[in-house]
Amino acid sequence: MKSLRILSLCAATLLSATLFYSCTSSSKTQESASPDINISLAQWSLHKSFFGNTLNGDWAAFGKMLMETPDSLLKGTLHPDNFPEIAASYGVNTIELVNTFYFSKAKDMAYWEAFKAKCDKANVKVGLIMCDALGDLGDADSAARMKAVENHYDWVKIAKYLGAKSIRVNAAGKGTAEEVAVHAIDGLSKLGAYGAQEGINIIVENHGGFSSNGAWLSGVMAQVKMENVGTLPDFGNFCLERGPDGCLKEYDRYKGIEELMPYAKGVSAKTFDFDKDGNETTLDYPKIMEIVKKAGFKGNIGIEYEGERLSEDEGIKATMALIQKILKAEK
Template identity: 50%
Template sequence: MTLKRRTFLKKSMTYGVGMGALGSLSPLLSNGKAMAAPFFKISLAQWSLHKTLFNKKLDNLDFAAKTKKDFGISAVEYVNQFFKDKAKDKSYLGEMKKRAADNGVESVLIMVDGEGHLGSTDDSKRKQAVENHYKWVEAAKFLGCHSIRVNAAGQGSAEEVANAAVDGLGSLAEFAKDFNINVIVENHGGYSSNGAWLSGVISKVNLPTCGTLPDFGNFCISRKAGKCVDEYDRYKGTVELMPFAKGVSAKTHDFDENGNEIHTDFTKMLNIVKKAGYTGYIGVEYEGSKMSEDEGIMATKKLLEKVGKSL
């Protein structure tokens, strides 16, 4: 081979490697600017698939595998309704844990419902509700979660329920700290959807293991005939809850032709989350009806990635 030929081949290979490197970087470029990775991680809230699960088209044990294989998401948020009689079944929980690990999926938290009102103004009922949650704290620890999501519900005046919730949440958080599990409260209707009320409750509990799970779309305080008649400002509420956040829920229902959620300005909301210094998981929670659950999950994930990379 001649010297000229060798020189030509060497230059061609160098050019090819250079172009290959540029090609691998090209997805990170937009309008000539590097696109940073989102400041948060993405998880999938199991409630996004509640219709599929309730219709027995998906088994709870297959949730982690579907999350990874169908959506490319590597973290899950369980809902206790889908394994409500298994909280103390170590064999079943062990299989959940194994399947998550086999698929490279992290178990983030368990959303707990149906175990009584932690803000009940009846002392005995509140105490029973606290104790009903113990098994879910233990299950969360076994699965490798960092938190259980609970509700701060109760009957009475705002002040009465707040005082009861401070006691109930405080008692449960004291129990949970020995398991290194957080007790986090979602804005989930009633007084809890008032950001000032809930942030006030968490402030009074004043324990590092008690925090919040701000949900972008759950700020309806009261409904009549299925319609919200008293809605708290979602952006104001999120600002109030973020200082205590140990998780965030990206609630979606409907999207426009550009893939933006029509009820929540995700750029505005994620700016609030970022400004609070939060870098943990944001859970995809699709509750719409115009798309299939799978489509809604992917639309929510894409929106989070798009907006997250732009901030």
Template identity: 50%
Template structure:
């Protein structure tokens, strides 16, 4: 589906879906932050992207978002525990961003988390953040549900701290008047960030569909919260405020979704960058020259650079026209190209 579809909505639409099922949700849903990118020891084409020396010239670092593998993971063709190793061995990316959907029942399982940590440590891979979905909305109008959502995220903050991440990504969604949702979200985020502070974890919000894809609205929420460990995760490709609904849950139906009301992505990125503690380089398709067809990466990265940001930019490929591996490589190649031009 288009970048307008966020993971929160994806989970609701696919509520019956479990990781144990053999279905393949090749949807362009979801949307959507610390590492380096250089050569790929296995693939000669990827090896030509750049060496470690080139990566050092960039004003940012490259990480890989696990959602880039959502098709393989949901289909059971890839194990979550192999994510970090694949990031390094297949793409020479040394920082990863997890998605809690793929180890949803393991948040408190120290043995499992310990294995994740060991695989990262053994391979020199940095755990950057955990993208959290399905735990409730920060802007829920129902106070009881909203406070429960806050508490539901405590375990992910603890898991993130255990893994060595710097943040968790949450959803500032909610139904109602924008000002009411903003007030509720600010209150929830303040409570969650207070808990996160005790664990040295940042709480970050992505433009993730609905009102949260309004950059002015979300930046206003950040100003209200006004806490150093609460910020944003600007996503290049998820600024759709309203979209059509799919006819069914097939990949083909999701791919036909159209955005009915889209916020200016470059304006949105600029509004969110002052609070950014991560950046998501969303990609779908590429033209013959290797440019992303929906987002001008150079324009977007210029905004990122002008904001003084030097942290992680996470590759998040969610296209369907290219295999996931190829989409990741093309996104990395484009980031390196743009990064060199802006260096």
């Protein structure tokens, strides 16, 4: 997911969602997956369909609206309320939620009771909740850092209620790499302790800033040394420095994935574009999946399409097909 760096719908009916997103057999998905690997769907793959034209590149305006009137951001053709049914139409049995789609619902347990009922009806479970815009866990100010820790508590509780195993957080802060590392270790350790009480993992994505440096983030993990604190390696988020026209400096993604995999409690299968044979054109997916396999990873591989040429629907299907093809070839 694109990092919400500055801060961190027409509601479609279920019928329209079903018509728009063609059904893929659940059994077919699982047949082509390894017994130790499950294909899940990250909600960010449909962010354009949920947010609509509110995502216009002005992250400051977006962040202001998120804090003041979060539901007003949901101007897309689909509504996140219906994500369980939409995801099930792709044949997945596990979904990965994004808290910014539900920012007004952090304390609304009645909403989550209804949402869980939708998950049960669609026969899908929640694997994790991706959390943004809750403050910097690596903030240099100890009070602000603790506030950021506490801001995640509601989402830990929601994850527990929904039966999820993890929340995804950001190890962000200002200062030198060494300073932010010290503060992030403290913030993650405190949140990790709370998560452990609730049986929830706290996992960090390479998600911009120092966290996109595999050596830096794996070093933070090595210092935290908590069983329930780990990583969510994203195959595409290794930009260290951005400019007006895109990434100016990028970390070696294959090295980064290899460094993060020993701590992985999930992986984010980022994709951008595909050739006529269904291969990802910007990433060496067979090489990446070999790294994942060699690490002995067992768990969810989350589809996270973020391209421009294909529609979100087409990108999700293409990503699933590619993962299935590679897993099948490994058998």
